[in-house]
Amino acid sequence: MARPAPGQRSERAMGRLLELGERVELVSMDPHFHDISISLYRNSGDGGASCFLAHSYSGKEGTAERLAFVMRAMAAMGGMVPAPGQPGRLAFACGAEHRAAVKRLFLEACKKATGxxxxxxxxxxxxxxxxxxxxxxxxxxGGYRLAAAGGEADDKVARRVDGVTRGLIKLAEMEPGAAAGEARFACGTAHDELVGLLLGRALNVRAAMREAEAAAARGILAAPSAQQQT
Ligand SMILES: [Zn+2]
Structure with a gap:
C-alpha cells in the first residue's frame, strides 16, 4: 500500500482523528519517555470553547502517565483549566484558541521530565x-504594559522595550495597545501565565520564529510515521 500523503488517511484512521480532533502540534520524539511521539489535538467544547488534549499512539507502558504529566504541566505553566463539557481536556478560561501560545506551551511542557x-x-x-x-x-x-528598569541610554531602553513588545505581540498573537510598550489579548482576558511563558522568547523573536518553522517542517515530515505507530 502506498504511503498516504499528509492529509490523506484511511477511513479507520479518519474515525480516530475525528474523535481526537484537529492536530495542532507534534513532538516527534519525547526525550523524556522512550522517544515516543506526542501530539496536541484541538476540538470544540461547550459554547465553542477550544479544548486541547495531548495524545500518543504509543503502546509503551507508562504512556498514559506521561501524557497526564504533560497535561498537568500545560495547566500549571499556561494557566489552563479543565475544558467545559470535555472531560480530560484543557482549555483557556476565555475559551479562545490562542493557537500560537498553546503550541509553544505544549512544546515547553514536553521538555519537562515527568515529575x-x-x-x-x-x-x-x-x-x-x-x-x-x-x-x-x-x-x-486582557491588556499588558511592558516597562524596563536599568539600562543606560534612554532611547536604547525604549527601543528594547518596543522590540520585546512587538515580539510578544507576534508570539502570543496579541494586538498592539494604545501606547508603545502595550499589548492586549483580543479575548479581553488576562493570561499572565502566557505572557510569562512567551516574554523570554520575545527577547529573540527571530530565533523563536526559526524554531517554530523548523518544528512545523518536522511535523509535516513525521506525520505518516506518527500515524503508523500503535
Ligand atoms: Zn484568552
Whole structure:
C-alpha cells in the first residue's frame, strides 16, 4: 500500500482523528519517555470553547502517565483549566484558541521530565545584553504594559522595550495597545501565565520564529510515521 500523503488517511484512521480532533502540534520524539511521539489535538467544547488534549499512539507502558504529566504541566505553566463539557481536556478560561501560545506551551511542557516541578513563569525578563529588566503588568481587559528598569541610554531602553513588545505581540498573537510598550489579548482576558511563558522568547523573536518553522517542517515530515505507530 502506498504511503498516504499528509492529509490523506484511511477511513479507520479518519474515525480516530475525528474523535481526537484537529492536530495542532507534534513532538516527534519525547526525550523524556522512550522517544515516543506526542501530539496536541484541538476540538470544540461547550459554547465553542477550544479544548486541547495531548495524545500518543504509543503502546509503551507508562504512556498514559506521561501524557497526564504533560497535561498537568500545560495547566500549571499556561494557566489552563479543565475544558467545559470535555472531560480530560484543557482549555483557556476565555475559551479562545490562542493557537500560537498553546503550541509553544505544549512544546515547553514536553521538555519537562515527568515529575519535574512545573509552575508559571514570572512576567519579568532580564536582558543581559543591555543589562536591564523588563516587567509586564496587567492593565485589565486582557491588556499588558511592558516597562524596563536599568539600562543606560534612554532611547536604547525604549527601543528594547518596543522590540520585546512587538515580539510578544507576534508570539502570543496579541494586538498592539494604545501606547508603545502595550499589548492586549483580543479575548479581553488576562493570561499572565502566557505572557510569562512567551516574554523570554520575545527577547529573540527571530530565533523563536526559526524554531517554530523548523518544528512545523518536522511535523509535516513525521506525520505518516506518527500515524503508523500503535
Ligand atoms: Zn484568552
Amino acid at each position: 519535574a516541578e512545573v509552575a508559571a513563569l514570572p512576567m519579568r525578563i532580564y536582558d543581559k545584553k543591555n543589562d536591564l529588566t523588563i516587567d509586564a503588568t496587567a492593565t485589565g481587559g
